[in-house]
Amino acid sequence: MYYAILAYHAEGVVESWTEEEDAALMAELLAVNDRLVGEKSLGPAARLGPTQRAVTLRGKGDGMITDGPFAETKEELLGFYVVDFPTLEAAVAAARDLRRANPTAVYEIRPILLYLPGAPLESRAAD
Template sequence: MAQYLALTYTADVDWWAPEQASELAEYRQFALDHAGSVKASAVLHPTPTATVVRVEGARGGKVVTTDGPYAETKEALTGYYLIEAEDLEAAIAVAAQIPAAWNGAVEVRPVILAR
């Protein structure tokens, strides 16, 4: 079976805030409903907690970090699911059930497994 990473893009919120409880419950239900396909998942902290890392002058160069997200956007990368599916079509069918597909977006990419 192939693996696909389903990246969720939604409003950039604190998913642990009380006002997000009902929506977070929908994500938890999705994970329970698709436990056979979902191999891993995570919710990311809001983008202001991000640190962008760049290396100037290529490998071995000066490491430069910047606090916060790289760019301002309406929707942010807020989490992921690692889905195991027969093919891309099957992975898309699972991804369409992720709540982010209803109020944001879900990007599905094949995973290249290390050998």
């Protein structure tokens, strides 16, 4: 079964890390990532940009664009992993490994009811 492991953190804390602190954390997370890839349990994973650069589309018809998400929360969704494990307990174990690498983050593990992998993307980032 596919599960989403959603990583939450206070953006202010993440943004306060030095480049070295962030690189060290990412090295630990990538070690877990590489192990899960080797076990053929990890699908797509993404680290999301700051909410200050996000927009939200809501409303009827074409909808209306507003700046950023406006959830009343102390933590923002900073990234996610898609994993494939036979049980919720196994997915929780993978999230615990991620938490050992990033102990100040919060991880939500949620079953995925529909998984469409889509096509591989090439970056079209603006210069």
